[in-house]
Amino acid sequence: MKVAVVYNEAMPEIYQTIQNKSKNVEFTPHFSLDAPDPISEFDFIASSIQKAGYEAYTLNIMDSLTTFIKDYDKNKPDVVFNLVEIFNDQPRLEMHFTGLMELMGVAYTGAPPMALGTCQNKTLTKRILSTLGIRTPHYKILKDMKQSFRLGLHYPLIVKPAWEDASVGIDDSSIVYNVDALKKRVEYVFNSFKQPALIEEFIVGRELNVAVFGDKEIKVLPISEIDFSAMPKNLHPIVSFQAKWDPMHEAYHKTVPICPAPLTKKVRAEAEKMAMQCFRAVGVRDYARVDMRLSKDDGKLYVLEVNPNPDLQEGAGFMRSAKYAGHSYRKMLKMIIDLAYERKLAAQKK
Helix, strand or coil: CEEEEEECCCCCCHHHHCCCCCCCCCCCCCCCCCCCCHHHHHHHHHHHHHHCCCEEEEEECCCCHHHHHHHHHHHCCCEEEECCCCECCEHHHHHHHHHHHHHHCCCECCCCHHHHHHHHCHHHHHHHHHHCCCCCCCEEEECCCCCCCCCCCCCCEEEEECCCCCCCCCCHHHEECCHHHHHHHHHHHHHHHCCCEEEEECCCEEEEEEEEEECCCEEECCCEEEECCCCCCCCCCCCCHHHHHCCCCHHHHHCEEECCCCCCHHHHHHHHHHHHHHHHHHCCCEEEEEEEEEECCCCCEEEEEEEECCCCCCCCHHHHHHHHCCCCHHHHHHHHHHHHHHHHHHHHHC
């Protein structure tokens, strides 16, 4: 089987020029201080697929649909491992690339267009989940500064760009405790991201990452927890953009994953049930991660995000859970590819 690992990095050279001028930090690092290199990660995924027994190559479409179409016509891969997350610098166009593959009859991994579009719209996702009785933090959406800031929500609040993912636009200042700070942060979202602001009640408690794998049949992998116990008092216990992507920031080293998470049977069973409900409700497939908070106040679970096509780096959230489920990195990549290929065979039989 031939697999094309397709991604979109319009300026790959930028990762060759990123240098940490100094690696002297005023805290004890838990992880490496090296800056992330997505290009190397894509190459590693392709290499791992090859070692799993399939032919594989990488393709950077660089904001060009023509590049993808020409390559597909030339190499005719059996499956596209879809790692395209942004197009023309717009996250909301991610769904349209999968739409193109649908029109072309391409077998590809991960979520279909409607699921990607739904999950990109945080408020739509929350509305869908609410109809099923799945708890999410109480929220309001603001589209301009003229709207009333009397939201009827309980402080502290967290302010997020409404259409971003991967914690983009979320940092320590996203948590606000009064209306003045709220207005300042909402204005920041408007000016910086040109989109509505989602304001949620901040759930104080434990953060859980619930990985779900499958298509027609799905299963929950061992639940992972983000341990905030080492987080200094000057930083909020959240998985901010810096905590995910900036190895020179203290939050990156003080948000430590624990897998499997130490949970009671009752909480684990409820988290698994909610994750599978979320998976089906928004239409994701193959692999996804549902982020939840276990409230310190009422002991209830609240869904924060449903993440289609989450990060597949070795050691990252989804793959961490896969490892503790007994699946090697190569095996899980192969299993994801096989799901896409099985859909292709099923479609040909119709």
